[in-house]
Amino acid sequence: NAGVTQTPKFRILKIGQSMTLQCTQDMNHNYMYWYRQDPGMGLKLIYYSVGAGITDKGEVPNGYNVSRSTTEDFPLRLELAAPSQTSVYFCASTSSPPYGYTFGSGTRLTVV
Amino acid sequence: KQEVTQIPAALSVPEGENLVLNCSFTDSAIYNLQWFRQDPGKGLTSLLLIQSSQREQTSGRLNASLDKSSGRSTLYIAASQPGDSATYLCAVNNDMRFGAGTRLTVKP
Numbered sequence: 001n002a003g004v005t006q007t008p009k010f011r012i013l014k015i016g017q018s019m020t021l022q023c024t025q026d027m028n029h030n031y032m033y034w035y036r037q038d039p040g041m042g043l044k045l046i047y048y049s050v051g052a053g054i055t056d057k058g059e060v061p062n063g064y065n066v067s068r069s070t071t072e073d074f075p076l077r078l079e080l081a082a083p084s085q086t087s088v089y090f091c092a093s094t095s096s097p098p099y100g101y102t103f104g105s106g107t108r109l110t111v112v
Numbered sequence: 113k114q115e116v117t118q119i120p121a122a123l124s125v126p127e128g129e130n131l132v133l134n135c136s137f138t139d140s141a142i143y144n145l146q147w148f149r150q151d152p153g154k155g156l157t158s159l160l161l162i163q164s165s166q167r168e169q170t171s172g173r174l175n176a177s178l179d180k181s182s183g184r185s186t187l188y189i190a191a192s193q194p195g196d197s198a199t200y201l202c203a204v205n206n207d208m209r210f211g212a213g214t215r216l217t218v219k220p
Contacts, residue, residue, distance in 0.1 A: 042201055
């Protein structure tokens with residue numbers, strides 16, 4: 001099925017560890033986004049990309065890095081995990097903002 | 113800085129009731145406002161998008177209105193059903209500043 005695929009679905013990290021959250025879409029969307037959602041809160045934009053090779057910071061970028069080497073993939077990197085990064089992470093894409101956003105099902109990350 | 117607020121945080125109603133969810137924003141100079149539905153453990157699904165020049169949008173039993181001057185949008189759900197139980201979020205503009213959402217439970 002076409003859509004946005006996020007892996008892994010769940011992960012537990014120890015403080016100071018690193019990991020990459022994967023996001024892939026097969027709809028040839030130029031625009032891709034990473035959000036985090038803390039309990040009882042709305043989504044906050046971490047980073048976004050308007051096309052391959054182009055990325056920009058969102059509302060809460062500290063502690064994260066991204067790359068966009070292809071149209072399909074938009075991985076999110078955590079270098080030194082901290083408890084404050086415990087959250088659910090969503091990846092989304094669209095070809096034409098504000099229309100047609102497709103969200104992945106999320107990655108639940110716990111940092112202990 | 114745009115702030116988006118949704119009240120109430122949670123709402124429980126009996127099946128068949130009509131209900132209204134509220135979304136308020138601090139900066140009235142918006143381009144658009146979008147309502148999403150989020151089911152537990154799932155991503156978001158777009159329900160309705162209102163452009164700044166529009167006053168309302170309708171899809172089936174859902175009607176969303178926008179009043180830029182007062183910084184408010186409402187999502188009206190008619191004849192609610194248990195399948196409507198979910199969290200409803202509003203988001204403003206293309207960079208999508210989200211509210212915290214309203215968790216709706218419709219009891220059979």
